[in-house]
Amino acid sequence: GKWVYSFGAGKAEGGAGDVEHLGGKGANLAEMAGLGLPVPPGLTIVTDACTHFYAHGRTLPEEMKGEVLAGLNRIESETGRYFGSAKNPLLLSVRSGARTSMPGMMDTVLNLGLNDETVVGLAHSAGDARFAWDSYRRFIQMYGDVVLGIEHEMFEEILDHEKGRFGHELDTELTADEWKHVTALYKQLIEDELGEPFPQEPEVQLWGAVAAVFASWMNARAITYRQLHNIPGHWGTAVNIQAMVFGNLGSSSATGVAFTRNPSTGERALYGEFLVNAQGEDVVAGIRTPQSLSEKARLESGSDKPSMEKLMPKAFAEFTAICDRLETHYRDMQDVEFTIERGKLWMLQTRSGKRTTKAAMKIAVDMVAEGLIDEDDAVSRIEPSSLDQLLHPTIDPRMAREVIGSGLPASPGAATGEIVFTAEDAVTAREEGRKVILVRMETSPEDIHGMHAAEAILTTRGGMTSHAAVVARGMGIPCVTGAGSMRVDLRNGVLLGIGVKLKKGDIITIDGSSGQVLQGAVPMLQPELSGDFAKLMQWADRTRRMTVRTNADTPGDARAARSFGAEGIGLCRTEHMFFEGERIHVMREMILAEDEAGRRAALDKLLPMQRSDFTELFTIMHGLPVTIRLLDPPLHEFLPKTAKEIAEVATAMGLEPRALAQRIEALHEFNPMLGHRGCRLAISYPEIAEMQARAIFEAAVAAGLETGAPVVPEIMVPLVGLRSELDYVKGVIDRVASEVMREGALEISYLVGTMIELPRAAIRAHVIAEAAEFFSFGTNDLTQTTFGMSRDDASAFLPTYQRKGIIERDPFISLDFDGVGELIRIAAERGRQTRPDMKLGICGEHGGDPASIHFCEDVGLDYVSCSPFRVPIARLSAAQATI
Numbered sequence: 001g002k003w004v005y006s007f008g009a010g011k012a013e014g015g016a017g018d019v020e021h022l023g024g025k026g027a028n029l030a031e032m033a034g035l036g037l038p039v040p041p042g043l044t045i046v047t048d049a050c051t052h053f054y055a056h057g058r059t060l061p062e063e064m065k066g067e068v069l070a071g072l073n074r075i076e077s078e079t080g081r082y083f084g085s086a087k088n089p090l091l092l093s094v095r096s097g098a099r100t101s102m103p104g105m106m107d108t109v110l111n112l113g114l115n116d117e118t119v120v121g122l123a124h125s126a127g128d129a130r131f132a133w134d135s136y137r138r139f140i141q142m143y144g145d146v147v148l149g150i151e152h153e154m155f156e157e158i159l160d161h162e163k164g165r166f167g168h169e170l171d172t173e174l175t176a177d178e179w180k181h182v183t184a185l186y187k188q189l190i191e192d193e194l195g196e197p198f199p200q201e202p203e204v205q206l207w208g209a210v211a212a213v214f215a216s217w218m219n220a221r222a223i224t225y226r227q228l229h230n231i232p233g234h235w236g237t238a239v240n241i242q243a244m245v246f247g248n249l250g251s252s253s254a255t256g257v258a259f260t261r262n263p264s265t266g267e268r269a270l271y272g273e274f275l276v277n278a279q280g281e282d283v284v285a286g287i288r289t290p291q292s293l294s295e296k297a298r299l300e301s302g303s304d305k306p307s308m309e310k311l312m313p314k315a316f317a318e319f320t321a322i323c324d325r326l327e328t329h330y331r332d333m334q335d336v337e338f339t340i341e342r343g344k345l346w347m348l349q350t351r352s353g354k355r356t357t358k359a360a361m362k363i364a365v366d367m368v369a370e371g372l373i374d375e376d377d378a379v380s381r382i383e384p385s386s387l388d389q390l391l392h393p394t395i396d397p398r399m400a401r402e403v404i405g406s407g408l409p410a411s412p413g414a415a416t417g418e419i420v421f422t423a424e425d426a427v428t429a430r431e432e433g434r435k436v437i438l439v440r441m442e443t444s445p446e447d448i449h450g451m452h453a454a455e456a457i458l459t460t461r462g463g464m465t466s467h468a469a470v471v472a473r474g475m476g477i478p479c480v481t482g483a484g485s486m487r488v489d490l491r492n493g494v495l496l497g498i499g500v501k502l503k504k505g506d507i508i509t510i511d512g513s514s515g516q517v518l519q520g521a522v523p524m525l526q527p528e529l530s531g532d533f534a535k536l537m538q539w540a541d542r543t544r545r546m547t548v549r550t551n552a553d554t555p556g557d558a559r560a561a562r563s564f565g566a567e568g569i570g571l572c573r574t575e576h577m578f579f580e581g582e583r584i585h586v587m588r589e590m591i592l593a594e595d596e597a598g599r600r601a602a603l604d605k606l607l608p609m610q611r612s613d614f615t616e617l618f619t620i621m622h623g624l625p626v627t628i629r630l631l632d633p634p635l636h637e638f639l640p641k642t643a644k645e646i647a648e649v650a651t652a653m654g655l656e657p658r659a660l661a662q663r664i665e666a667l668h669e670f671n672p673m674l675g676h677r678g679c680r681l682a683i684s685y686p687e688i689a690e691m692q693a694r695a696i697f698e699a700a701v702a703a704g705l706e707t708g709a710p711v712v713p714e715i716m717v718p719l720v721g722l723r724s725e726l727d728y729v730k731g732v733i734d735r736v737a738s739e740v741m742r743e744g745a746l747e748i749s750y751l752v753g754t755m756i757e758l759p760r761a762a763i764r765a766h767v768i769a770e771a772a773e774f775f776s777f778g779t780n781d782l783t784q785t786t787f788g789m790s791r792d793d794a795s796a797f798l799p800t801y802q803r804k805g806i807i808e809r810d811p812f813i814s815l816d817f818d819g820v821g822e823l824i825r826i827a828a829e830r831g832r833q834t835r836p837d838m839k840l841g842i843c844g845e846h847g848g849d850p851a852s853i854h855f856c857e858d859v860g861l862d863y864v865s866c867s868p869f870r871v872p873i874a875r876l877s878a879a880q881a882t883i
């Protein structure tokens with residue numbers, strides 16, 4: 001195949017569509033070059049070369065080298081500079097670029113091609129010896145670190161020492177000769193460490209750098225990042241080799257990063273930072289404080305440093321025009337990097353910009369209004385699971401704020417937690433179930449684990465595009481960066497704020513929307529789901545075919561779910577209504593009763609409670625379907641466990657503790673999940689089903705009177721495997737229905753259906769459908785029974801399965817399409833053979849999982865049902881599944 005793709009000067013091999021081979025960065029560089037934008041000429045080595053590298057003992061394919069050298073010739077003729085030339089040397093940047101961006105995870109080498117001879121040529125051609133020697137020492141340092149494996153700090157130590165000796169404070173104060181001296185020491189360091197001199201041959205340098213970039217695909221932090229973001233390891237990275245352009249060639253040079261819209265709020269305004277006389281990574285590293293791009297942004301930030309608009313009006317005008325062009329071309333907000341070399345603008349990167357959910361929604365809605373995209377595009381643009389971010393609480397504005405510091409509002413939302421100063425402490429605390437705020441001077445890719453474990457992140461340094469800010473926005477956790485009024489004193493383990501000294505474990509609150517840091521815990525408010533959110537949801541609702549119901553057992557859940565747009569209840573787990581307060585005692589009385597009379601006595605007490613619960617649910621959900629499931633308790637969940645509990649229950653029931661203990665012993669099951677639960681309970685003790693059916697019908701009548709509209713309850717029988725099981729329980733329900741109708745001399749409509757949560761039920765669906773008026777797939781149990789993996793014990797071995805590549809995803813979270821999914825297909829098909837118009841739904845956890853929802857659409861289910869907070873996610877996913 002072809003290993004190398006070239007781009008530059010208005011033309012390019014490949015483009016934005018070739019992400020798989022060229023990586024994101026390479027594909028978009030090619031695209032920009034093809035559009036005629038000013039991109040330094042270069043070439044991309046395809047991701048297949050990375051695969052080859054690992055398949056062949058970490059070596060580079062020979063034909064690839066030939067293609068790279070041919071590509072370099074093209075770069076030479078375009079730039080008029082020559083690789084290795086002592087007079088007019090071409091310098092290269094060598095960067096990674098995977099299919100999706102993995103910011104800061106892999107390695108980069110800049111200024112490649114410099115050696116003892118070419119540095120002189122560079123000094124001459126640039127007319128700046130100081131710049132040339134500074135570049136050379138940067139190159140040795142980077143190459144030494146990335147390719148030769150010599151720690152960055154060892155170079156920094158030399159530099160610090162020499163700066164002291166020369167009496168300088170800043171790097172910018174060193175002269176050409178002083179840099180030359182530092183360069184000699186750097187080379188000596190390498191020779192001392194490796195027993196070999198620093199490689200002078202540019203081609204050797206080049207292959208070394210390319211191999212190092214490929215090798216960095218497998219470094220620990222890249223692997224962690226891929227795990228966290230579900231990026232497959234076999235993708236590999238591409239390598240981009242480009243002619244260097246310099247932002248550090250004096251005061252008419254600069255380098256910067258920008259988003260074409262505000263990535264935090266979505267506002268349509270150029271958003272970013274730049275640094276005069278600086279090289280590439282300086283902005284992202286957050287070492288110097290960057291300047292605003294536009295005058296407007298400068299005024300808003302109150303900075304007294306001049307903006308790019310003011311300092312370099314021509315480059316600024318060209319830059320904003322390019323940003324506009326890129327937005328219309330890609331029809332999306334872009335995140336770009338640029339460099340200005342002696343007044344000439346160069347574009348180094350463009351990609352679709354990461355953004356908060358709030359910004360994503362505003363941008364999508366705005367772009368529809370601007371005519372850039374249509375409503376379906378807008379709906380597709382929002383990552384459903386990111387809607388979680390919106391459900392983040394914010395600080396109640398009516399409460400007094402005890403501000404102890406402030407910084408930049410880098411990622412929205414508010415969170416409270418204990419202070420920890422290291423990523424390790426954050427992870428440990430998380431494992432212990434404590435909520436923490438990770439407080440750092442700044443973060444680096446090594447901290448990723450800890451950032452994930454934290455509720456929020458606070459840094460005392462860095463800007464809106466610092467590592468902490470970018471990563472936190474991506475994760476959707478609140479973040480404040482650059483809180484300059486605060487100090488982290490790591491040695492003493494304290495955080496110094498305005499008038500306070502806090503230590504590890506003290507509670508603070510971060511407001512990522514205002515940038516404030518507050519002492520202690522602060523009351524929070526739930527966000528309002530209006531505006532752009534409401535509009536997008538409206539578009540999603542118009543598009544989707546499936547309805548979205550909720551799993552709700554309490555009036556509170558039901559109300560929350562309605563406010564999130566639930567269109568009914570798909571599952572009310574009646575056993576959950578008995579976990580609380582007094583009720584659990586009566587429930588235990590019922591379970592532990594020795595005989596039918598004892599059970600009926602307990603059931604008589606339960607009836608009014610159930611009736612009023614159901615009446616409330618029916619009233620809240622008026623006009624919408626409500627599915628109520630008969631009792632399905634794995635009994636062990638309700639039995640008293642400790643001696644103290646047993647004594648209490650015994651007293652309440654008027655029993656001897658010893659007699660009770662014996663009864664509990666008798667009810668003991670070896671495998672309660674496969675034990676006396678589900679419809680088995682209703683078959684052993686029909687009086688339970690009778691009571692529930694009565695409560696449901698009486699509540700339907702009562703709610704009907706209250707709301708003035710008829711309620712059609714859907715009664716669901718759990719854990720059915722045999723049609724005869726369903727027939728039996730349905731018989732009880734029908735009998736109670738006619739009793740209630742006779743008593744009240746009225747008509748009640750209702751449906752009786754079943755859960756499909758056993759493989760046998762799925763296979764025999766055509767027969768079960770003769771008795772069932774609807775099916776609801778209970779994919780929690782169906783996964784458990786199909787895999788033969790206990791849903792309560794799988795966490796002991798599933799992570800190992802995933803780590804060892806035996807299974808890709810946790811099947812209890814995301815549906816196993818091939819196995820469990822196949823059973824759903826079979827059941828849906830067979831059920832509809834018997835009863836073509838039967839309603840099919842899903843009510844396992846998968847009903848709120850985007851990938852599983854796509855599957856449900858595919859199989860043609862009528863609805864999904866999920867927990868209240870996932871309802872918006874399900875509405876959006878269901879819409880996306882149809883687009």
Ligand code: PEP
Pocket residue numbers: 571573632757777778779780781782843844845
């Ligand atoms: C299921 O099994 O998927 C289900 C919804 O029921 P439960 O989780 O209550 O067993």
Ligand code: MG
Pocket residue numbers: 718757778780781
């Ligand atoms: Mg179940």
